[in-house]
Amino acid sequence: MCRLALKTASEAFSPYEVLQGMEAMQEGYDGSGLGLLLRGLDFDDYTYNTKNPVLSGIAHTEEAWDRLRNYMDSHGFELKYDHDFDTAPGHLKAHNRYRYFLRVYKLPQSISEKSEEEIEHDLMMTRLALRKDGELHGDDLTVFSFWPDVATIKEVGWPLEIGDGLRLFDNRIKSRVCMAQGRQNTNYGINLYACHPFFIQGIATMTNGENTAFVPIRDWLLGKHFPGYTGYQSDSETFTHILHYTLKQLKLPLQAYKHIITPLRGDELANHPQGDFLRGLRDSCRRLIIDGPNAVIGTLPDETCMLVMDQKKLRPATVGGRPGAWAIASEMCGVDAMVPDRDPSLDFQPMREHTILVPPERKELTIWSQHDPYPLGQAA
Template sequence: MCRLFALTSRDPVSPMLAIDALNVMKEGHDGSGVGLYLSGLGGPWEEFKDYPILSGIFTEPGLARVFEYMADKGFRSIYSAMFKPEVEPPVGTPVRGTYASIAYKIPKEWDDLPKAVVDQRLVQMRLDLRKEGEESGQIMVFSFWPDTIMIKEVGDPLAIGEYLQLGREELYARHILAQGRQNTNYAINLYACHPFFIEGVGTMTNGENTAFIPIKEYLQSRGVTGYEGYQSDSEVFTHIAHYTTKKLGLDISAYKHIITPMNDDEMADHQDREMLLNLKRSCRKLIIDGPNCIIGCLEDGSMFMAQDRKKLRPGVVGGNPEIGMYAFSSEICGLNAAIPDRDRSKDFQPMHLDTAIVGPDCREVLQCSQKDPLALQR
């Protein structure tokens, strides 16, 4: 089993707050790895919020190849945060190269393209670099998107946090997803390390997805750039969230209608029964089998938590609107470590019909039920 911790704040905070919370929950994960998703970036990144950021790990030849590839595409780097450790890595962590996040100016000839076309091209460029890196062993790319940095590594989360100096101000962010555990259902591969990301949508999962194969096959049949390369059975949860919000045009509160639709009795008196029945039929191959707890973040900075019907993976949400900070945690002790000063009576543990959502204003936990009216995107 692994542990999840997510933090959303009105002001940028250090990723080490999330790493420390994972460390408090250490008995619940095996310390084999850590993955970070950072958005709502602070510090020097504030100036470059609209520019796509390429984040990953590169050898020196790999970095040279990336610069060549990007130049050929007409992209010009305008800011970068490079980190190459000068000390020995923790036990079990490979020596890699440079951990880099590079912001790029999009070529002028893209200015008149529709946003959907630009988004698709950015995803394709990430896939191209990933494929080249998998062949050469010189490049690993985790994201290429505005206002987004992803960091992944094998090893104990706290040890990796210290090794990579994750408390650097250039990594401060308003929205942080952190998972403590490498992928241990399959071979160790950083592309299998949570969180996963596509077009502004990031999620991570505690659990297992025994319905992985039919879900994967359905997603791959949709003709969406980026629904590929699955190294973990949990990556499909990210793509279903993307499909729900970006392709079906539904609010994230409707996510559970796709992954865990209500049964006929629960749906009998719902005001949107016909629509829900149609969704259930047309998206039946996206129904998940658990147990799973899913935490995610959307492009606007909204953060959410949902459970499957088995409700066998823990999850709790709580925070303090006065300081503008909320956390989503696998265990109460992680939440206590990050936000001790809060009204604990308002902590919320989603049940099988619930989705917990905190907006980017960090004012409250919105408790949504599948019994509520179906919502289009806010």
């Protein structure tokens, strides 16, 4: 089992707060990987234009660092800000790290004048090209995300050790949403690309559990020949790509995600007001049905946060909070650490049919059931 923690708040906060929530659940992971994804960025030494994409990753050698800078320069990306982590290496297990980077770029005119869909495609392809470059040079360059208002940090080690090593407690970088996963290495070797959260075109998810239907789901996604459906160093990356497929390609609303990964039974669909449509959706996406146990937490570009469970419900998760600040965690103690000033009697643990949403305004939770009708229009 891994451990998951997410905090979302109207006022930007330090990612160190979420690392403290991870510390409260430390018996659930083994230090083989920590992933952080931040949305709604706030830098203390830079006024950030949220239209500019942020490139996140690690250059393991000076040569990789030079190739990265040359690639971005040669493709017309103008560097606007380069975050200095001011690392304290004694706290970090990894030694072959030349430079951690969060670099804000202005888009070249050749890209900025394109449609939104084309810009999203170009950002994705830039990330994939840099990742491929690192792989061709002995994995000396690791790139996690390249997207507006998103920063991703991943490293091997224990959460607070990594937070101390990267000085994440100094409030120089804050965000309104922070996702964190502490990895329990069960299926694969230690690989930074296997650390959650996973990210594609503004969509991020992280998972506690195992996707035993991984191979047929992966093969189905690969068969779509979409460039971003690649990697798969972890079986959980398929959850991110299924959510992307739901929203971006099928153009269905977020509620459809639950109907795809864990469809209702035939007798339940027979009594559902949209049963005919959902039966067709189930049949056409049958290969995307997951086999748990899983708890999946996701976030979207508008800062919506989501929690869903699979049918087996053997990977717990709890959500709690107050207007303006909410937390989702694998254990109640994680929620306690992140939002202590709440009414814990209002905490909620979803059942297998629920999708829990924290909307961008963060006033209250939305608890939606698969048995309820949902809008069939265009995805947001």
